[in-house]
Amino acid sequence: MSYLASKLTAAQAVETLQMDLPADVPEGYVRLKLATASLCGTDLHYFKHFANAGFQLQNALTLGHEACATVVDANGADLVAGQLVALNPIIFCGECENCKKGLVNLCTSKRFPGSGTTIPHIDGFFREYFDFPAFCCHKVPEGTDPDHLTFAEPLSCSMHSVNVGEVAEGTKLMITGCGPMGLLAVVAAASKGAVVEVCDVREAVVDLACEVGANKGYVIGRDDLGALAASYDVVIEASGSPQAFNQALDLVKRQGKVVILSNIQPSDTPIHLHKIMLKEIDVVGSFQFNREFTEAMDLILSGKADFDKLIAARFPLSQTADALRYMADGKAFGKILLKPDN
Numbered sequence: 297m298s299y300l301a302s303k304l305t306a307a308q309a310v311e312t313l314q315m316d317l318p319a320d321v322p323e324g325y326v327r328l329k330l331a332t333a334s335l336c337g338t339d340l341h342y343f344k345h346f347a348n349a350g351f352q353l354q355n356a357l358t359l360g361h362e363a364c365a366t367v368v369d370a371n372g373a374d375l376v377a378g379q380l381v382a383l384n385p386i387i388f389c390g391e392c393e394n395c396k397k398g399l400v401n402l403c404t405s406k407r408f409p410g411s412g413t414t415i416p417h418i419d420g421f422f423r424e425y426f427d428f429p430a431f432c433c434h435k436v437p438e439g440t441d442p443d444h445l446t447f448a449e450p451l452s453c454s455m456h457s458v459n460v461g462e463v464a465e466g467t468k469l470m471i472t473g474c475g476p477m478g479l480l481a482v483v484a485a486a487s488k489g490a491v492v493e494v495c496d497v498r499e500a501v502v503d504l505a506c507e508v509g510a511n512k513g514y515v516i517g518r519d520d521l522g523a524l525a526a527s528y529d530v531v532i533e534a535s536g537s538p539q540a541f542n543q544a545l546d547l548v549k550r551q552g553k554v555v556i557l558s559n560i561q562p563s564d565t566p567i568h569l570h571k572i573m574l575k576e577i578d579v580v581g582s583f584q585f586n587r588e589f590t591e592a593m594d595l596i597l598s599g600k601a602d603f604d605k606l607i608a609a610r611f612p613l614s615q616t617a618d619a620l621r622y623m624a625d626g627k628a629f630g631k632i633l634l635k636p637d638n
């Protein structure tokens with residue numbers, strides 16, 4: 297059977313082509329048809345540079361690790377054909393030291409689709425059909441909107457940053473950067489009862505953050521953030537800018553936490569390390585997620601958060617390149633979704 301797939305063949309070059317599915321579904325795998333996928337900052341880095349965070353792609357690759365899909369062939373798994381499933385893209389080994397502790401995000405033999413971190417690379421979800429491990433497929437109730445369910449993976453990442461920051465009811469939190477990850481961190485933190493404030497250089501996304509749960513927003517360049525120094529229990533850095541990280545060190549209280557959620561890239565910008573020492577700041581990294589996948593699914597299924605507001609645009613799979621270029625332009629506020637052409 298042939299199907300439509302997109303492939304990143306070089307920096308800025310995405311082709312769509314017809315691929316053939318293998319006749320047999322591998323043991324332990326389920327055959328799936330894409331319902332909705334979404335674009336991530338990671339996909340954008342691969343698209344722009346054929347590399348991300350120091351990982352160079354070794355061959356053409358189908359991008360995409362955020363999606364939900366419909367079961368085509370359950371292949372012996374406890375699933376039914378036609379059923380919608382959320383996809384957890386972390387293919388963990390279950391046996392290493394970290395997996396045994398439940399830290400599957402830090403699995404030392406982890407495999408991840410659409411990523412240069414896994415060699416040989418595994419094609420991602422920006423294609424019409426694919427086979428994926430059954431243990432990564434999570435059932436949802438009938439009637440679940442796939443355009444909301446695709447948020448399960450990115451919301452899990454944002455939820456993880458909220459959890460590693462130990463954000464709870466009443467925590468005074470600043471989120472620097474209102475791209476999709478920052479916006480989803482707003483949703484995650486608001487669901488825990490935190491007092492959430494945000495900042496970004498773009499007024500429109502600051503307004504959007506306030507619509508989805510932030511209590512207050514600041515526009516960098518318009519509002520003075522100087523008076524906010526040392527006033528937050530936790531700052532989540534979601535912009536990817538080293539300058540914003542330095543600003544987070546200013547904004548956080550003494551002995552507060554600064555969490556790095558953004559896909560921050562290697563840089564030569566000086567970091568104000570002395571402030572970490574002087575204020576005894578706890579700097580914590582947040583990479584992917586563990587138990588948060590269930591937490592994120594529950595929040596989506598609860599209907600308590602407005603994901604429609606967080607959808608910036610929808611593109612058919614055949615226009616994956618246009619969708620990535622639209623994201624690269626930086627004019628999209630919220631997530632860009634990909635849907636099968638038919």
Ligand SMILES: [Zn+2]
Pocket residue numbers: 336337338361362449450
């Ligand atoms: Zn992602």
Ligand SMILES: [Zn+2]
Pocket residue numbers: 388389390391392393394395402403404405406
């Ligand atoms: Zn492992």
